[in-house]
Amino acid sequence: MKVLEAKNLTSGYGETDILRDVSIKLEEEEIVSIIGPNGAGKSTLLKTIFGILMPRHGAVRLRDEEITGLSPDKIVRKGMSYVPQVDNIFPSLTIQENLEMGAFVRTDDYRDRLDEMYDLFPMLKDRRNQKVGSLSGGQRQMVAMGRALMLDPTVLLLDEPSASLAPMLVGMIFEKIVDINRTGVSIIVVEQNARETLKISDRGYVLAMGRKVFEDTGKAILENDEVGKLYLGG
Amino acid sequence: MDIGGLIAYLVSLAIMAGIFAVFALGLNIQWGYTGLFNIGIAGFFCIGAYTSAMITTPMPTGLYAQYVHQIFGLNLPFIFGLLGAALVCGFIAYLIGYPTLQLREDYLAIATIGIAETFRLIFNNEQWLANGPRGLMGLPQPLQGLVEARHYNYIYLVVVLAVMVVIYLSIERVIRSPWGRVLRAIREDEIASAMSGKDIFRFKMQSLIFGSMIMGVGGALYAHYTKAISPDVFTPLYGTFIIWVMLMAGGSGNNKGAVLGAFVIWGIWIGTKFLTDLLPYTLKARAPYIRFLIIGILLEIILIYRPRGLIGEEKRISKMID
Amino acid sequence: MAELIVYGVVLGSIIALGAIGLTLVYGILRFANFAHGDLMTAGAYVSLFLVTGLFPWFGIPDTTFGSLSFGWRMAFAFPIAMACVAAASIFFDRILYRPLRLKGSGSVILAISALGASFIIRMIVLILWGGDYHFYRPGVLRPAIILPLEIKIRPDQILILITVLSLVVFLYLFLKRTKMGKAMRATADNMELARVSGIDTERVIIWTWGIGGALAGAGGILYGIDVQLHPGMGWHFLLPLFAATILGGIGNMYGALVGALVMGVAQQVSTAYLLPTYKPAVAFIIMILILLVRPQGIFGGGRA
Numbered sequence: 028m029k030v031l032e033a034k035n036l037t038s039g040y041g042e043t044d045i046l047r048d049v050s051i052k053l054e055e056e057e058i059v060s061i062i063g064p065n066g067a068g069k070s071t072l073l074k075t076i077f078g079i080l081m082p083r084h085g086a087v088r089l090r091d092e093e094i095t096g097l098s099p100d101k102i103v104r105k106g107m108s109y110v111p112q113v114d115n116i117f118p119s120l121t122i123q124e125n126l127e128m129g130a131f132v133r134t135d136d137y138r139d140r141l142d143e144m145y146d147l148f149p150m151l152k153d154r155r156n157q158k159v160g161s162l163s164g165g166q167r168q169m170v171a172m173g174r175a176l177m178l179d180p181t182v183l184l185l186d187e188p189s190a191s192l193a194p195m196l197v198g199m200i201f202e203k204i205v206d207i208n209r210t211g212v213s214i215i216v217v218e219q220n221a222r223e224t225l226k227i228s229d230r231g232y233v234l235a236m237g238r239k240v241f242e243d244t245g246k247a248i249l250e251n252d253e254v255g256k257l258y259l260g261g
Numbered sequence: 262m263d264i265g266g267l268i269a270y271l272v273s274l275a276i277m278a279g280i281f282a283v284f285a286l287g288l289n290i291q292w293g294y295t296g297l298f299n300i301g302i303a304g305f306f307c308i309g310a311y312t313s314a315m316i317t318t319p320m321p322t323g324l325y326a327q328y329v330h331q332i333f334g335l336n337l338p339f340i341f342g343l344l345g346a347a348l349v350c351g352f353i354a355y356l357i358g359y360p361t362l363q364l365r366e367d368y369l370a371i372a373t374i375g376i377a378e379t380f381r382l383i384f385n386n387e388q389w390l391a392n393g394p395r396g397l398m399g400l401p402q403p404l405q406g407l408v409e410a411r412h413y414n415y416i417y418l419v420v421v422l423a424v425m426v427v428i429y430l431s432i433e434r435v436i437r438s439p440w441g442r443v444l445r446a447i448r449e450d451e452i453a454s455a456m457s458g459k460d461i462f463r464f465k466m467q468s469l470i471f472g473s474m475i476m477g478v479g480g481a482l483y484a485h486y487t488k489a490i491s492p493d494v495f496t497p498l499y500g501t502f503i504i505w506v507m508l509m510a511g512g513s514g515n516n517k518g519a520v521l522g523a524f525v526i527w528g529i530w531i532g533t534k535f536l537t538d539l540l541p542y543t544l545k546a547r548a549p550y551i552r553f554l555i556i557g558i559l560l561e562i563i564l565i566y567r568p569r570g571l572i573g574e575e576k577r578i579s580k581m582i583d
Numbered sequence: 584m585a586e587l588i589v590y591g592v593v594l595g596s597i598i599a600l601g602a603i604g605l606t607l608v609y610g611i612l613r614f615a616n617f618a619h620g621d622l623m624t625a626g627a628y629v630s631l632f633l634v635t636g637l638f639p640w641f642g643i644p645d646t647t648f649g650s651l652s653f654g655w656r657m658a659f660a661f662p663i664a665m666a667c668v669a670a671a672s673i674f675f676d677r678i679l680y681r682p683l684r685l686k687g688s689g690s691v692i693l694a695i696s697a698l699g700a701s702f703i704i705r706m707i708v709l710i711l712w713g714g715d716y717h718f719y720r721p722g723v724l725r726p727a728i729i730l731p732l733e734i735k736i737r738p739d740q741i742l743i744l745i746t747v748l749s750l751v752v753f754l755y756l757f758l759k760r761t762k763m764g765k766a767m768r769a770t771a772d773n774m775e776l777a778r779v780s781g782i783d784t785e786r787v788i789i790w791t792w793g794i795g796g797a798l799a800g801a802g803g804i805l806y807g808i809d810v811q812l813h814p815g816m817g818w819h820f821l822l823p824l825f826a827a828t829i830l831g832g833i834g835n836m837y838g839a840l841v842g843a844l845v846m847g848v849a850q851q852v853s854t855a856y857l858l859p860t861y862k863p864a865v866a867f868i869i870m871i872l873i874l875l876v877r878p879q880g881i882f883g884g885g886r887a
Contacts, residue, residue, distance in 0.1 A: 077779070103781040111779065117772040120765065128769045131762070132781035174780065298691050300698065360875055366691050367615040368874055371825045375867030378822065382864055497818070502702060505695060547710045554706035560699040564692060565682050 028055045029090075030213045031076070031107070031182050036085035038075040044083065045071045047237040053182065053215055058208050060224040060245065061217045063234035069217040070112060072234070073184045076215075077109045078102045089182065104132055108175035112186040115171035118160030122151050125159055125170050129177030137177065144173045147206060165196035169203065176207065183207065185216045189223065201227050225249045272414045274531055275524075279421040280482045282523035284504045286428055286516060287475030293514040294436060295468040296448035298366045301373030303500030304380045305350045305473045309480025310490045311384065312349040313342035314397045317485070331397065332390050339403035343424070343481045350477030351470045358466045377501065385492040396491025400484055421482055425520070428475055432516055435471075444468055498553060503530070506560045512570030521571055530556060586734050587851045593740045593809065595847020596747035600802030601820055602827035602839040603754065604795030610771040610834025611791050612684075614693040618675065618701035619799055620824055624817035626668045626800025627807040628708050633660035634719055650738045652720050653808060664804055665797040672796025673789055675700050681788075701818065708814045717812040743805045750801060751840060754794070758836070763790055771834050822863045823850065826870035832880025842880070845869075 031053040039045040046068040053059050061069045074080045076087050078099045086095045094102055099109070108129075117125050126144055130137045145152040148169045154162070159170050168188060175183060188204065189197040197220060205227050208214055218224040225231050228245035233254060241254050248254055284302060291297040320326075320334035335341070361372040385394050404416050435441055443464055484490050494500070503526065511522020533555050537548035544551075563570065605619045638656045639645070647654040679696050727735040758764035763786075770777040770787045778784050806816060823846045830845060831838020849869055850862040857865070873880070 079775075079779075099779050100781045100783065103779070109779055111776065114773055114776060117769045117776065119772050120768055124765055124769075127765060128777070128780050128782065131766065178781070296691075298694070360871055364874055364878070367694055368829070368878070370615060370617075370691075370694060371822070371829075372867075372871060372874070375822050375864070375870065379864040379867055382861055386858055386860060498702060502698065505698075509695070546713065550706045550709040554703060554710065557699050557703040557706060561679055561696060561703070564688075564696050564699070565679070568686075568688070568692065 029053070029088075030055050030057075031090075031215070032088045033072070033076055034086050034088075036072065036075055036082050036087070038071060038080050038082040038085075040071075040080070045237050046075060046082075048084070049234065049237070049239050050085075051215075051232050051239070051242075053213050054229075056208065056211060056213055057229045058204065058214045058216065058227055058245075060221075060228040060231040061215060061234060062219075062221040062224060062231060062248075063240075065219070066236075067234040068237040069234055070186050071237075073109065073186050073215070073217055077107065077184055079109075100132075103178060103180075106178070106180050107182040107184065108178055108180035109184040110171050110175045110186060110188065112190055116159045116167050116174065119158060121156045121158055122162075122170055122173075123155040125174050126177050129174035133178065140177055140179060144176060147176075147203065148173055164192050165199065168192060168196075168200060172203065172207070176212070181211075181213060183212050183214045185214060187217055187219060189218065189220050197223060222249070269411075269414065272418050274527065276414060276418050276421050276486055278524040278527040279418070279425050280479055280486065281504060281507060281527055282425050282520040283421075283428060283479035283482060284476055285507045285511065285519035285523045286425075286432060287472040287479065288504055288508050289472075289513060289516060289519040290432060290468055290475065291472035293508065293519070294441070294444045294448060295465060296366070297362075297465060297469060297472075298370040299373045299469075299472070300370045300497075300501055300505075301375075301377035302476060302504050303495045303497055304373070304377030305354070305476035306480045306483070306500040307377070307380050307384060307492070307495035308353055309346035309350050309477030310484035310495070311391050311397070311480075312477065313346040313481030314400050314484050314490060315391065316345040317342040317401050318397065318399070329395075329397070330389050330392050339401065339485060342485065343478055346477040346481035347474040348477075350480075351474040354470045354473035355466065358469045362462060362465045362469065374497070377495075377497065381492050381495055384495075394492060396489060396494075398489040400488045400490070402485050402488065417486060421486075424478060424482060428478065429516055429520065432475075436516075440464070440467070503556065506556055506563075508570075509560060509563050509568070510570050512572035515570075515572050518570050518572040525571065526556070526559075529559065584852070584855065587855060588848055589734050589736055590740075591848030591851030592844060593736075593743055593847070594851060595844035596744055597802050597806050597809070598820065598823050598827055598847050599840045599843035600747060600750065600798045600805070601824045602831070602843040603751070603836050604798040605824050606828045606831065606834055606836060606839040607767070607771070607791050608795045609828060611767070611774070611788065612680070612693075614680075614690040615697070615825070616795075617694055617697040617821065618704060619697075619795070620817035620819070620821035621701040621704040622668055622672060622796050622799035622817065623803030623806065623820055624708055624814065625671060625704055625803065626664050627803035627812045627816065628712060628814075629667045629800070630657070630660045630664040630804045630807065631712070631717055631719065631812055633663060647720075651742060652739050657719065657804075657808070661801070661804055665800045668800030668803075669793040669797040671704075672792040672799075676788065676792045701821075705814055705818065712814065714814060717807075719807055719812075737809075739808055743809060746801070746805065750798065754798070754836070757794075763787070767791060819863060822870070823847075823866040826866045826873070829870055829878075830873050830880055832882045835880065835882050838880055838882040841882075 029052050034050045036049045037044055037047055049072060061072060063069055071080065075082050078097050081096050086093060088094065089105055089107060092105065094105065117128060120128065126141060130140065150166065151169060151173065159167060162170065188200050192200060201223050204214060204216065216224050225245040225248050231243065231245050231248045232239055233241035233248065284306065288299065288302060291299050315331050315333050316335045316337050317339060318334050319336035321329040321331060357376055361369055364372060384391055387393065391397055402413065402417065403420055407416060447461055447464055507522040507526040508519055510526050512518025530552065533552040537551055540548060601619060601623050605616060608616050634656045638659065643656050643659065645654065645656065679700060680693055683693055683696055727737050758768055766777065766782050766787050767790060769782060770784050774784055803817065827842035827846045828839050830842030846866055846869065850865050853862065853865040
């Protein structure tokens with residue numbers, strides 16, 4: 028069952044179009060990766076889906092609902108969460124407070140959810156009262172994901188989660204993404220690090236110059252030498 | 262009022278508007294063309310006026326010296342007063358520029374407020390400088406002897422307009438030069454300019470100095486029109502704020518806009534006097550405040566509904582040439 | 584000298600109320616609110632109206648509390664005036680700054696708008712009360728308490744210190760413990776992410792103006808109690824307010840508090856060597872030095 032669908036999206040900043048006529052879909056409990064060279068429009072795609080950017084053409088549907096152009100705070104209430112690539116935590120707030128901000132729109136008791144987050148990211152538990160600004164890159168990334176998960180979303184959008192992380196930590200982050208997926212969350216991951224992402228993805232889309240140039244299962248793309256050479260740096 | 266009186270009234274209006282137009286032109290260089298947020302115009306107004314005053318009056322001697330204190334008095338003709346005002350203001354701008362131009366916009370603004378306030382405080386409290394709160398009086402006027410005193414304003418109007426036109430033409434010349442184009446680039450996007458290797462700081466400094474020199478001339482023109490100046494003239498309201506309103510109203514980034522804005526806003530300012538003259542006696546004392554309130558509200562309306570002013574921004578000059 | 588320092592702390596605590604409000608607004612909205620000083624003026628004069636105009640009409644007695652210079656009238660007027668200034672701040676934001684924000688106007692245009700607002704407030708005060716000085720309680724004798732080290736301090740001033748301290752503690756608890764408080768801190772850190780998390784940033788902005796305005800108003804009232812009221816009082820505080828905010832790091836509430844105390848003491852101590860009218864100039868010089876040497880403030884974390 029399709030959980031998210033974007034059809035013929037065209038959007039950009041100011042006068043220029045970055046994304047041209049891109050269509051993707053996300054099925055229930057899938058991990059889908061969006062890969063491609065720099066400037067291909069991958070981040071723009073996520074921002075358009077999440078309502079940060081208004082598309083010039085095209086539509087976005089979350090399950091059966093049309094959500095095109097809705098503002099982020101409304102989309103968040105419908106069960107979709109977004110983790111930006113940079114500036115994705117509140118540095119002067121503690122880990123606990125960052126997570127609490129993630130749960131801001133919840134009106135119920137979310138303490139169980141908090142415990143679940145600490146189970147998912149155990150290294151954050153002891154530091155829960157530490158200011159996030161003083162944490163390492165890898166820890167921050169986990170807080171960023173935790174914040175987005177506090178809402179118990181059904182769809183999670185991740186923008187380059189391994190960017191600016193030490194190579195050692197990249198593997199760990201992707202493991203976490205798989206763990207999150209196992210709890211029932213459907214995930215779209217935008218990544219520069221194509222190899223690692225495709226390994227954990229059910230399907231993948233390759234974007235270049237704002238257009239979709241290839242799509243297949245994760246495994247198939249990995250084994251496709253031509254795509255690898257053209258778009259993924261070999 | 263008979264025709265003669267009406268014309269005389271309009272002439273005095275035009276003189277003040279022309280003087281403020283000079284200030285607006287100076288601000289336009291700093292803000293309109295370079296993006297420098299200068300809220301300390303009153304400081305240059307003050308220094309320009311006092312410098313010209315002291316250049317053109319003699320040192321007080323004898324009995325007079327007990328009542329009036331000046332730090333210098335050169336008794337030179339009017340033109341030296343203008344030039345001196347420009348040079349001193351330019352120099353002060355140079356000194357101020359060093360610490361402040363590297364700051365970002367809003368810090369620069371606060372710094373300029375502080376500078377203007379500090380100057381006003383110094384002039385107000387240091388008697389030996391320029392007679393403290395009492396200020397200087399009896400300032401000479403150019404070409405004084407030529408006509409009867411009651412017709413003198415016509416001459417001064419010509420003087421003011423001549424100075425204004427000279428300044429206007431010089432600025433227009435300068436803006437179209439390569440220097441001017443760099444200034445524009447700086448206002449639009451500082452970072453991109455930095456990457457093109459220009460020494461942004463140097464250009465900002467030159468813009469600050471140029472604009473301040475013009476403001477100094479404005480101060481001198483004011484001093485010789487009113488023939489008497491004191492520190493309480495150079496308040497943030499009268500010496501800075503109203504000029505910003507003029508530039509915003511006319512259209513920042515546009516020299517014609519600066520001049521137009523000055524005349525329009527000064528006209529409105531005078532117009533408010535007619536309004537408040539209709540007030541009952543008890544409110545008459547509050548008239549200036551009511552008038553300034555109207556100007557303040559007018560600025561807010563302009564900012565929200567017509568931020569580009571009457572004439573709006575000039576088309577980019579480079580487009581015409583490239 | 585010790586007395587100057589003590590009075591500097593009193594003055595500094597008054598500045599602190601304004602500076603904390605200013606830094607909160609600056610931190611979230613990223614523009615220099617030049618009207619903040621005049622919000623202090625507004626608070627003082629609303630209070631004046633209540634204490635000398637409205638409350639006597641209601642028949643609230645004029646008696647004072649012990650050796651303090653005010654009584655029930657001021658006790659009622661204080662919170663009411665704070666609320667009025669809070670409302671006025673929110674009002675100015677909704678009709679002046681918010682339209683400009685929505686249009687994408689730069690921080691300079693917003694600052695010019697605030698400058699206009701400051702003059703509007705001051706003109707209204709001048710129209711209603713004229714340019715003279717006013718007092719909450721004219722002609723009162725102000726007996727001083729003698730502390731150790733022969734420092735004289737008035738009971739009013741002790742109460743000012745207590746009031747400021749209480750307000751600061753309240754604010755601290757609010758920011759640290761309440762949902763809206765945390766949302767304010769989050770929005771100040773990263774407004775975009777706050778929106779992405781579903782925080783209603785418009786409401787956060789309203790709360791920020793309300794709190795900032797209320798604190799500024801309180802500062803104005805306390806100054807009026809301690810010294811006097813005049814229409815230019817807020818503008819006079821503008822330089823020390825900004826100096827304190829910059830000194831402490833923009834957006835940093837504790838920094839603003841410390842910065843304000845430093846400003847207050849520095850200004851008072853300067854009167855041993857300079858005329859008192861030069862106090863704003865002293866604030867200005869210190870501010871320039873900070874901007875040159877350490878623009879992000881002594882606590883860092885401010886935006887350079």
